[in-house]
Amino acid sequence: MSRAVVSLLAVCAFSGCALRQGRTDAPAPCSSNNQCDPSYVCFLGECRGSSASLSQVVVEIRPPNDSPLGVLQRANIDLHASAVVNFQLQPLLDVKGVVVEAGDAGFGLDTGDAGTVAGAGTPALPGATLTFTDHAPAIPDRVHKITTRSDATGTFGARLPVATWDLVVQAADSTGLPPFSALEAVQGAGVSLGLRVPSVQLQTVAGSIAAGGVPISGASVSAIDRTGEPLAVPVTSVDGGFVLVLPLGPPPFRLQIGPGDSDGGVAAALGDPLPSFLPFGPPNASEFSTAALIVKDLGALPVGAVLQGTVTASTSGLPIPAARVSAVSTDGNGWIISRSTVAGADGSFSLQVRAGHYLVEAAPDAAADQPAASGEIEVTVVPGGPALHIACNPKTRAFGLLVLPGNGNNKAVGEGYQVTATRLPDRVISSRAAFTTATDSAGIFHLVGDAGRYRLEIVPPHAASLPRKTVQLQLESAAGEISLPAIQISPPVVVYGTVHGQAPGGSDAPVANATVDFFAIDASGKATVMLGTGVTDASGHYSVVLPDVPQPGLVP
Amino acid sequence: MPQSVDPLTTRLHQPPRIPLASIDVNLLPPVLMAFQKGPSDLLQHCSCPLKLALPVEEDDTSADLEARWFIDYDTSNFSSTGIVLTNPLPGSLANVTIRSGAAFTVEPDSLATGLHVIDMVVAEQTGFVASSTLPNRAVRNSDGYQAAEYRFVIDVRASPNPSCPDALPAGRTCPL
Structure with a gap:
């Protein structure tokens, strides 16, 4: 750093002046918040701004597996307020106790001295399964569940992050006892539980x-x-x-x-x-x-029937061995029949169902050189009905262009952008992955997959300092390689911070090699979209590039 | 007598590693449970996919890696040796040795109930070589390439409840 810059910093430091910082400029150096614009925070010697569009995110921080600290989930992080977010991890708590069959004492859960419930005449319950489930996870589709089992003396132990947990105790099947549920807040150290599972009530x-x-x-x-x-x-x-x-x-x-x-x-x-x-x-x-x-x-059921047929490749007419054939009933009379089987070496299949209307789909192996899934086929099944011959077309081949952020920008990204394409579930088969390539030097990627609706997740190379992009698009069945709409990478916002925590008996210290995952909650409120991930360095610092858009992951 | 030994990092092709301490703890049990759709899931088109993800550590940050996923790989059954999914893990000039992006989502309904073995094999992209004895996962060891492998064992079961269980490492997903 030149002597002039050092002098300027020194003058600013003593005079309390602010180094104005535009959002798109390189970060201004600083040694305290006073030297940054009021909406900025000084972090690691640079003024860090906030997001322009991205607002509420949720985060999961996972320390290394050998750490005495627990996983942390945090919701409602407003990146409009600041893009510097620090996290403090709490120690894992040892939870131990004993499960006993407590005669007529009824269901019970004692916190404190677990030994009191295991007195004379209260036989231990070996082999009971105890399942702790996070009662209020901040990330709705990342619900932590920890399972342990009682030993021959009914004793169990588990290590849990600080949280409130739903606890279900299921005695061994041989006892015939029903599951026992309780709500347990695990907040302090040395939690000890005595669990009474009744035998007569x-x-x-x-x-x-x-x-x-x-x-x-x-x-x-x-x-x-x-x-x-x-x-x-x-x-x-x-x-x-x-x-x-x-x-x-x-x-x-x-x-x-x-x-x-x-x-x-x-x-x-x-x-x-x-x-x-x-x-x-x-x-x-x-x-x-x-x-x-x-x-x-429950009402009369239709008579049994057999759905049989063959699966072949439409181009060659050859059978497709090992294709999975699935059928789901659509009559909707308060019940549903869902069956699947695997075609034999000659492409033939047979499914035992009941007479009625079905959606049927054949799914050959997902490999790029295999035929595509057949798509949904409406079939009416009657006893002794005709065979169903399913012809699978070749997989669709497509290419797409990735474009850098910026209004009116049509400049292609460089090479090394990873593309993951997942075909969304239809009414019969679940999601399937497509074969994809990373972008080449012209920003072009290639995709080979079944026709259908896809979710594409694009991960830029680390050096690009650009965010992930998640889009949905329709891939139509076509001969030859088709062109996909150009996909523009979102503008970035970099989130910084420190992860630290205090291990039992230790002092507060940075946590190295912790994984920091940022998510946005989608419109359903029940699922999340991964926005970005980072790993802390030896000083506990992380930086993660996120898409600075109002609704990440919801781009059609 | 003083000796000097070349450190591992002087190898032409530094082998990738799977840093066990950085694997999501939910993926560490010896057998992972995966549940097929229950009747409520069928009506709502929901499922409980099992999301497998592995960090890959590579000292040569510029090396282009490739992760390949296999289901029930068995050299005596040729159809099982096909690659189910490929994750390209391109190198970069940034000094980041641990790479994310090796991920595979298992749909329990696409598998029969029972135990299944899911393998992830990662190596330098140019290191993989055609092989009749180890199709799709052999690397040119003679040229200094080496692969790292990780194996998941999953137990696919019918859902015990109307809805498949919504708990890590699986999660219940429904269309919007």
Whole structure:
């Protein structure tokens, strides 16, 4: 640094003058906030501004796995206010305790001296599964769940970040005991829990289920709460009858009837397959609240039928071995049948379903040289009906251009921009990845995939100091390589800060190698879009480049 | 007698590594659970994809790496040796040794229930070589290239509830 600049800094430092800083200029040097524009913050010797458009973001900070500090999630970070955001991590807390079967003591959870509940006559519950779930995660689709198991003496231990946790204790299946739920705030050090799982204060709920007067056997019967969480160990119906063991009360519940096995179920008296029925309560109410006998006829089911056919490549006519064929019923009578299978070496397939209307789709291997998914096909299935011949077209080939930020800018980016293309789920098959290349020196990338709607995630090389970009676009089926609309990278805002924390018995110190992930919450409020990620250096400092746009990730 | 030994960083092609301490802790259990759609998911077109992501450490920041993902790779079953997804991890002049971007989303409904093995193999892009004994994942060791591998074991199960569980490392996603 030249002597003149040093002198200027010294004069400013003593006079308290501000070094005015335009948002698009190089950062001005500083040694304190007083030397920066009032809306700027001095961080690591430079004046750092705030975002122009990007506002609320959420963050997850994960220390290295061998750190005694816990994961931190923080919501409502306003980058309009400042783009310098520091985080303090809290130590992981040791939670330990014992699970006992406490006779007629009822459900219970004691914090403090866990030993008091494990006295004489209170047998320990070995093999119980304890699941701690973050009660109020700041990031809605990143819900932390930590599971541990009690040992032969009923003792368990876990290390949890400071938070409030939903705790579910599920005794070993052999006990037949229902899940036990509690809310536990883990705030202080040395948390000790005594968990009493009752053995007698339970009650049974019995009933019978039928479909069109025919008892349903082999169906899985579950009692669930309004959030869909199970309240009892599921049982299998026998000749239509079932008996569930529920907590005393019982708490309000709905019944969920579904296949008894993962391949769609075998209902002895009804033939294969058994559908999944929507959860139901008593007539004129959404939930059962008494232990009265439940008698339910779910309505007549259509007769069984076989959907069979072949999967071939449209260009060669050759069979496509190992293509996955999926069928989903669309009749919507309070139940749904979803079946899938894998085509054989000759491309043939066979699915046991019930007569009715279905959406069918064949999905060959996702590799670039394999044919594309067939797309949804509407099929009416009747017993003894004709075979379904599915022809899969070649995958669509496309190329696109990435453009640098700036109004009216059409200057291509350089090479090395990563492009990830994910085909969004349709009504039959889940998301699938497309084959992509990184950009070349002309900013061009290539994509090979199924026709359909895609989410493209573009990650610039680190040296570009530009943000990720997430866009959605439609890829139509076409012969030859087609051109995609040009995609412009968003203008950047750099967020800086320090991650620090105090390990037990230590002093507050920077946290190196912590991962700092920034997200925006999408319009549904239930899902997030990854905006950018960074790793702290040895001083705990991080810097992450984010898109400075009002609604990142929602660009069509 | 004084000796000098060339440090590892003088190799022509420095091997990439998977820094275990930087892997998301939710991905560290020996077996990861993945749940297929429940009946409510089918009606709402929701699913619980399992998002796998691995950091890759490479001392040569300018080296172009490539991460390849495989499902149930078995050299005795040729169709299983295909690359399911490729993540290019291009190099740069920035002094960043740990790279993100090696990521793969597993859709449980695209797999049969039971145990599956997901492999990630990362090496320099130019190091991969055609091979009949180790298709799509062999590298030219004789030229100094070396690959790093990481293996996930996932247990795909039918959803026990009407909706598949919304908890890391999976997350329930529904269309807007």
